[in-house]
């Protein structure tokens with residue numbers, strides 16, 4: 531029977547999510563990969579328990595994480611019942627709807643019909659009465675933002691979610707969504723965006739907008755799906771994401787140029803006394819707009835490594851400019 535480490539809250543850093551009452555630990559764990567029906571359940575349990583032992587409280591899901599779609603939520607629910615149920619009030623569980631989930635016109639994008647039906651399904655799969663955060667997973671150019679936001683407002687008012695969030699909205703879309711949620715009386719508490727040394731778009735106005743609105747950011751894929759680690763420096767391991775699941779990362783992304791950048795970055799990491807992964811996470815967390823860096827993992831040791839990044843998120847001006855120099859030579 532699992533008993534969490536009683537010292538788990540002593541060393542983890544918690545950061546306030548915007549101007550809300552919610553605090554998130556600096557490193558959160560996402561279940562997009564390695565928690566599906568095709569993966570080993572015992573490894574998932576080990577990762578979730580190790581994360582919780584290390585002070586990680588936030589676990590991020592979406593309706594279609596798997597494969598197959600829905601299976602990450604099912605597995606998370608199963609692991610929760612096996613090990614973590616007694617600590618539900620110490621956990622922040624999020625889910626989302628917005629990408630393709632089921633066939634037909636009501637299983638994709640941003641309609642009220644889709645979001646609310648999907649939330650009910652997610653709760654059933656996880657065996658939960660509520661999630662802590664429910665996100666609109668992406669903006670829908672064809673559905674009025676008022677309708678999508680009305681679904682988030684309804685989710686919170688019905689008690690099926692405690693906080694509303696948006697993901698992948700650009701600064702202008704964010705301004706509209708946030709204003710509508712505010713009008714409805716359900717504030718937007720969190721924005722989930724892709725951000726890493728290799729994807730710096732949020733620096734072009736999004737972080738500024740979030741700080742002005744008092745919304746917390748959470749950066750997903752801070753390791754660029756594994757590229758900003760030592761994972762691929764000696765070839766593509768068979769058990770890596772690029773080696774076993776080429777849907778989002780494959781050998782076409784792991785070019786000689788990318789690898790030479792990672793090698794140059796890894797030298798700076800070494801001088802800082804950090805692993806490459808730790809420096810990539812720390813670099814993301816230097817942004818004041820961010821409450822948390824949302825990592826993925828395939829084994830407990832990776833979570834241990836990433837969590838230790840929170841111990842040093844300060845960068846000297848010389849380190850930052852050397853990192854910029856390396857990245858400026860990077861292909862888009």
Ligand SMILES: NC(=O)c1ccc[n+]([C@@H]2O[C@H](COP(=O)([O-])OP(=O)(O)OC[C@H]3O[C@@H](n4cnc5c(N)ncnc54)[C@H](OP(=O)(O)O)[C@@H]3O)[C@@H](O)[C@H]2O)c1
Pocket residue numbers: 559560561562563590591667697698722723750751752753754755756757759760761769770771772807808824825826827828829831832833835836
């Ligand atoms: N809102 C959205 O649209 C959206 C989109 C994508 C993701 N997300 C969220 O963000 C989460 C994280 O995404 P991600 O998995 O792409 O994140 P990531 O942190 O950029 O990449 C995770 C991968 O990096 C490798 N890794 C992790 N720690 C390592 C370490 N210490 N040393 C060496 N390698 C390490 C592992 O690769 P191997 O598996 O090869 O070992 C792991 O699977 C998702 O689970 C999901 O919750 C949200």
